[in-house]
Amino acid sequence: MGGYSTVLEQIEEETRPLAGRGEVAQYIPELAGVRADQFGMAVVTLDGTVHACGEARVPFSIQSISKLFSLTLAFTCVGDALWQRVGREPSGTAFNSLVQLETEKGIPRNPFINAGALVVTDVLCTRFVNPETALVEFVRRLSGNATLDYDLRVARSELDTAFRNRAMAHFMRSFGNLHNPVDDVIDAYCRHCAIRMDCVDLARAVAFLANGGVNPWTGERIVSESSAKRLSALMLTCGTYDAAGDFAYRVGIPCKSGVGGGIVGHIPGELGLCVWSPALEATGNSLAGSVALERFTTLTGRSLF
Numbered sequence: 001m002g003g004y005s006t007v008l009e010q011i012e013e014e015t016r017p018l019a020g021r022g023e024v025a026q027y028i029p030e031l032a033g034v035r036a037d038q039f040g041m042a043v044v045t046l047d048g049t050v051h052a053c054g055e056a057r058v059p060f061s062i063q064s065i066s067k068l069f070s071l072t073l074a075f076t077c078v079g080d081a082l083w084q085r086v087g088r089e090p091s092g093t094a095f096n097s098l099v100q101l102e103t104e105k106g107i108p109r110n111p112f113i114n115a116g117a118l119v120v121t122d123v124l125c126t127r128f129v130n131p132e133t134a135l136v137e138f139v140r141r142l143s144g145n146a147t148l149d150y151d152l153r154v155a156r157s158e159l160d161t162a163f164r165n166r167a168m169a170h171f172m173r174s175f176g177n178l179h180n181p182v183d184d185v186i187d188a189y190c191r192h193c194a195i196r197m198d199c200v201d202l203a204r205a206v207a208f209l210a211n212g213g214v215n216p217w218t219g220e221r222i223v224s225e226s227s228a229k230r231l232s233a234l235m236l237t238c239g240t241y242d243a244a245g246d247f248a249y250r251v252g253i254p255c256k257s258g259v260g261g262g263i264v265g266h267i268p269g270e271l272g273l274c275v276w277s278p279a280l281e282a283t284g285n286s287l288a289g290s291v292a293l294e295r296f297t298t299l300t301g302r303s304l305f
């Protein structure tokens with residue numbers, strides 16, 4: 001698959017002019033200061049070959065991409081019991097919306113919107129004495145980079161302004177769907193979102209999903225083959241919030257985005273990938289990143305379909 005480096009060069013040339021179009025997330029003060037015109041992309045094939053372009057080695061705040069890792073870790077702890085507390089349907093609303101929670105009795109639509117990730121984090125708070133360390137260690141194992149950590153300044157910045165997420169957490173607690181104190185869950189959630197990684201490490205960290213649930217770098221089974229398929233199905237249907245239908249149409253592979261401007265994805269049996277550009281379109285996905293992914297599956301002829 002040596003052709004991927006050439007494809008990435010072409011994508012960078014085409015997409016770089018779009019970097020900076022859109023809005024860098026403002027509601028977390030520490031994120032607002034990130035330079036908007038950065039662009040990086042990495043593809044890691046299952047034999048470990050890395051193809052990268054642009055700012056692929058510049059670490060950024062993974063934000064909601066952490067929801068993929070926290071879901072995987074929670075799933076390894078409680079399995080299908082999770083689905084009694086979180087749904088598996090696209091929400092059709094913004095990632096931080098509260099509107100469905102009342103009519104749906106505190107059961108979030110899916111684990112990739114904020115409310116769903118808060119329930120997933122609650123599972124981790126019950127299971128681990130130190131849920132933030134548990135997730136950081138998990139991501140270190142998946143990526144093979146033992147130096148990864150969360151950025152305390154970003155975590156504090158979000159903690160100070162997490163009014164909406166706190167509201168959701170209190171609301172779900174009133175329905176009995178949060179078992180730990182709201183402050184503990186919000187604290188762990190914000191630290192998870194504040195993990196800093198670059199495109200290469202993220203592409204490596206999602207490769208276990210492309211590899212039938214086995215970490216290709218260590219041979220360790222992370223989840224069963226069936227669970228890897230199911231997690232990937234959730235990425236495809238819910239991983240990019242209210243734009244998931246558009247992503248399936250334009251990109252055609254399972255993806256998970258974050259408001260730091262990163263988007264991870266994978267092609268089963270082949271590769272993990274990550275693109276990063278901080279400026280977002282209205283749905284909260286990286287604008288240049290979305291275009292780059294569309295170009296990637298178009299130029300390579302690779303997608304699920």
Ligand code: GLN
Binds near residue numbers: 064096257258
């Ligand atoms: N930390 C962010 C929040 O909770 C994550 C949102 C996102 O990346 N979509 O609002």
